[in-house]
Amino acid sequence: MRARGDRETHRAATPLELFFDLCFVVAVAQAAAALHHALAENHIGTGVFGFLTVFFAIWWAWLQFTWFASAYDTDDVPYRVATFVQIGGALVLASGVGRAFDGDFTIIVIGCVLMRLALVGQWLRAARSDPPRRPAALRYALGIAVLQGCWVARLALPENLLVPSLLVLVLGELAVPVWAERVRGTGWHRRHIAERYGLFTIIVLGEVVLATTNAVREALESGHAVGSLVSLAVAALVIVFSMWWLYFDQPAHERLTSLRIAMTWGYGHLLIFASAAAVGAGIEVAIDYDTHATHLGGVAAGMATTVPVAVFLLAVWLMHIGPRNECRPIAVGFPAAAALVLAASFTGAPIHVTAGVLVALVATVVIATHGEPEPGSPERGRNLPERAA
Structure with missing residues (x-):
């Protein structure tokens, strides 16, 4: 897996990236529909909170794939298979949107974990194939893997800790790229x-x-x-x-x-x-x-x-x-x-x-x-x- 050049000319989105985006349409539509129903029933607080929570999961999964692809899109068989696994996780995530608005994030977490573990495999592959950027790739893999374990563990927390733990884990997710890029960063176009x-x-x-x-x-x-x-x-x-x-x-x-x-x-x-x-x-x-x-x-x-x-x-x-x-x-x-x-x-x-x-x-x-x-x-x-x- 060779790093893509950050000075490539005519670098455009690939058919696989477009297919990946298309599958995310389902998740976005489910989130918007759930928000509409919550607002129409005058459940404004729970509806907005549920929408922001679900949309963060959708956006973050898309963002992680997009930036990795900008750095390492080799479009070979292992890369395509890993992307298909991530697409499967996105569809699982979409199927859990309705439950998430009711406070049950189990399906959402399963979908996110499936997507993110496939991305961990991609980062480990990048670490093996790109020695100059290996420290950053390993940091990404470690940070993502640890946080997925934390998301699963969060499902067992009592209800009064769900919101504080959510905020902590969201901050952790946002911090991983910042931490990983502090060493020699990955390329992006x-x-x-x-x-x-x-x-x-x-x-x-x-x-x-x-x-x-x-x-x-x-x-x-x-x-x-x-x-x-x-x-x-x-x-x-x-x-x-x-x-x-x-x-x-x-x-x-x-x-x-x-x-x-x-x-x-x-x-x-x-x-x-x-x-x-x-x-x-x-x-x-x-x-x-x-x-x-x-x-x-x-x-x-x-x-x-x-x-x-x-x-x-x-x-x-x-x-x-x-x-x-x-x-x-x-x-x-x-x-x-x-x-x-x-x-x-x-x-x-x-x-x-x-x-x-x-x-x-x-x-x-x-x-x-x-x-x-x-x-x-x-x-x-x-x-x-x-x-x-």
Whole structure:
């Protein structure tokens, strides 16, 4: 297993990586659907907690595979078999989402352990084949293996220790890459990483479109008014289109100039992915409210969409734009739009107002950049070194 070069040209996602992402669609859809049902029943606290917990497991498993693949994707038989095992674990994880929202994480843990032990085997193989980076690979293998044992042991803890132990283990998971990369770090390809994150963003936004379509279809089949539902569906699509535009307007790879920045950027995407997935659940709640199929009041139903949209805007602002961006209309526009979106919760049409705010933000970005990506053109990005020293 040879390390991939971090300066390869035309490094793109492989068919196996795309297949891996496709299988994660199931887990993301299950998490969003469970959040929708919890919110619709006015179980806001338990629903949000369950969603964040489950989505962390989904995101973390995807992230670990993605960064390993960027460093060591050899696409040989052992690598493919190990990836198939990880895909199997992802499907097991997806099957346990419903139970996890009820407080039973057994199936989720089984799926995660299956995925992560396959990854341990990959890291051990990398350690054997890549002597210069062996210390980092062994640290990854050790840290992942120990934590999987801790996750299994957590299932036996009393109920009053479940939340504290969850927080400790999450911090432990986040710390393993930081600890492993303190020695000679593994390689990674910044264009490849940026593309992989972009593809997962598309998957999550696609789930929003699917959730909206299914909710509108079910409402129409129940005999509800067509006009208001169509209007709501159009506003939802405008929100999704605007989210896509705002995320992909900036060339993300230009920001990945060091490992520290890349890790912060990569970890920060938890907010982007989770908030985007939650928007789909929020749109469904809005449709439920219009069709009198939820126990939520108008403000709470609106916040099911406006809060995740605002989080998405702030996360994209922090990860892709930056408060010190030289283009002030953009630097100020994102947090201002997030505030206006939250304020839309208290209007009579939160989804439509949110769509209007996002269109205005997209227009601001287009006018401020004259339709060209900032801080530079794609040509400028191609002339930058693939990885900063």
